Structure formats: structure tokens, C-alpha cells
Amino acid sequence: MILKNRVKLFFSLFLLVILGCANAEKQPEQLLLSKNIVLHYEQPDNISHSWRTLILKYPDWYFSHEVVDPKTMYAGIDLTGLLQDYIRSIFDPEAREALPAGWLEELAREQSAAFGIKDGNAALMEKGFGSLYHMFNKEEGRGEIFILEENQAHWLQVHSSKEQFQDLIENIKER
């Protein structure tokens, strides 16, 4: 009887350890985007880093992250001091009026069209860490996420299904 109980106990413990290991594998990783923002992500197939861009690749989707450099976002245009307003104006036509030059308004309009922003596929979420603008282009299976913090802007470009894109947004959290 004692032996039977010990065997039961042993198998119960063994099962707990196995389940614990399985759960531990599923714990999301954390990518610290800044001192205020963390991205929870599942282990990708591979991660590559080139220049300012980090790319995480999964079997059927991928996304990149970079901190936007106002001097190199566009070749030959320096957006220093204007970057946050400019990014806002890509998503918000009314914000374009606040830009200091007509050609910048035109650039924002053109960028909005190039991303494929139209009624109903873009949104703004105000978070504790800043403003999160996002859009998903269903035809191209591509989404754009811009996070505006006080002193910097993050850009995530996502090639995925709408559901995976939505999951990614939900996994961007305040630290």
C-alpha cells in the first residue's frame, strides 16, 4: 500500500514537472522598447538586426521594429523637431494643417495613401506610455504601428494576418 502511494506520488510530481516545463516554454519573451514600453512576444524562428532595424521572423509572418530617426526616415528630408507631428498627420488629416509647410502636408497625405490608410482601417490608442497609431492593410497583409513617446517614436511594420497584428498590438504594454 505504502509503495503504491509512493509510486502515485512520484508520478504526480513527475507530471507536475513536465507540465511546468511545458508552460515555461510558452512564457512570452520580453523586448524592452524603452524604459516605459515592453513588447511581449513568442520565440521567433530567427531574429535579425541590421542598422537600426530589428526583425523577428516566424514561419508565416514577421515584423520589424525601429526607433524612427527623423534625419533618415526619408532620404534628403530632415524631420527633426517635427517627427511626432508629422507621424500624427499621416493618420489624422486634421493634424496636417498644423505642419509648417504645404509640401509636408502633401508628403503626409501621400504617405497615408501609400500605407493604404482609409476610413475604418486605422486607429489611435492613448496609452500610459504615449500615443499608439495603427493601421492594417488587409489587401497587402501589412500593418503599421507607430508609438509616440515624449522623446522618441517607434515604428513596427508587420506582415501578418489581421489577428496576429491585433495580438501584437495587445502585447505592447507599459512597463
Next chain:
Amino acid sequence: MDLTIEERKQLKGFLANLYGPQVQTWEMNNGVFDLTYKMLSKSERCSDLMDLVPRPMPYGQSAARWLAKEVRKAILRQLKERKEHYTVCVKTLSLSMKTQFYMEAM
């Protein structure tokens, strides 16, 4: 047919103007040419360049392989000679395709 050394050089020159010095580390392969072609053909403002191309191109074809060698050469020569013009006309599209370029070139 794969890109020649000269064609790769011309393509890299154009993309470096668009994306900056990071392009120096990119591999200029057929996939990168195809993406560049896709970007140029999507831009209405680059339509003069697309006039060089016989259409319609079969869906799903690699532009690098499908285009006659002479047409491909002519496109890359134009990109080299009028680099500034074509950089401007795909400026916003290039941002929406940036990660795709990374994926093809790395």
C-alpha cells in the same frame, strides 16, 4: 537570368539613395530587383519608367527573369541617370516596403 555585376551595382546605387548607407550591406539579388520593380510600377509618378516595359507581365512572374535583358538594363540605366527623380517618386512607397526589402536582401 540573374543580375549582372553592373546591374547589381546600379540597383544598389538607387536603393542606397532611397534607404541610406545600410543598403551597402544588402545582397542585390533577383528578389530585390523584383521588389524594386514592384515599387516603381505601383507609383503612378514613375509611369515614364514603366513605359519601357511590355505589358501585361504574367501574374506571379519574377520581373528580373521575365523582362528581356535589354529592358532590365534600360530600367536600371534610367534609375542610375535620373536617380533623384525616381527617388522622389517612390519616396512614400519605399517606407511601406522597407521591411520587405530587408527580408529579400538579408
